[in-house]
Amino acid sequence: GAVVSQHPSRVICKSGTSVKIECRSLDFQATTMFWYRQFPKQSLMLMATSNEGSKATYEQGVEKDKFLINHASLTLSTLTVTSAHPEDSSFYICSAEETGKKTGELFFGEGSRLTVL
Amino acid sequence: DAKTTQPNSMESNEEEPVHLPCNHSTISGTDYIHWYRQLPSQGPEYVIHGLTSNVNNRMASLAIAEDRKSSTLILHRATLRDAAVYYCILRLNQAGTALIFGKGTTLSVSS
Secondary structure (H helix, E strand, O other), X not given: OOOEEEEOOEXXXXXXXXXXXXXXXXOOOOOEEEEEEEOOOOOOEEEEEEEOXXXXXXXXXXXXXXXXXXXXXXXXXXXXXXXXXXXXXXXXXXXXXXXXXXXXXXXXXXXXXXEEX | OOOOEOOXXXXXXXXXXXXXXXXXXXOOOOEEEEEEEEOOOOOOEEEEEEOOOOEEOOOOEEEXXXXXXXXXXXXXXXXXXXXXXXXXEEEEOOOOOOOOOOOOEEEEEEO
């Protein structure tokens, strides 16, 4: 089946620094990718929809200047957490929709666990 | 977005069938019923989806009520590896539509 890979799987950073998380579709093209955040014992919360070659669409309450999303190619989207603070510590998950395929299935990455000290 | 209602948790024994219910009384005619599951510390995994007819695949079966206001995910023989949070989600079969996750059902499987 289709594979979505995220990197890094775990990252620890100091408060005030920026962290970039990559999401790659390994064997298919993805015009659209989605970024989620998940806090412990909670469900996934949609942060933004990323479209190749255009600006991301952010959900209400998600700061676009803090969570920078770039989707420069059909196989790669990146999420940069800028000036990270401890409250940004979370599990970040991306998912991808295969371009032109109407199965309706979305493919998810393994997740990236961010810890901000 | 049309909402779904699932029990918070369910328990099962290994090698027994599991029926996970989902209510979606406000479903629209264009909503597909999707099921995903999430194992601890992993991203969600697709299980199955359908529109009106019952669906079967190698992982599970999906039984959809005739009025589409409820559905049931059936795991035919639960294994320990099936212990996960199961999410029932309504989604338009339209490009660019995200999955909106509810709280899901935490399934425990005992040996």
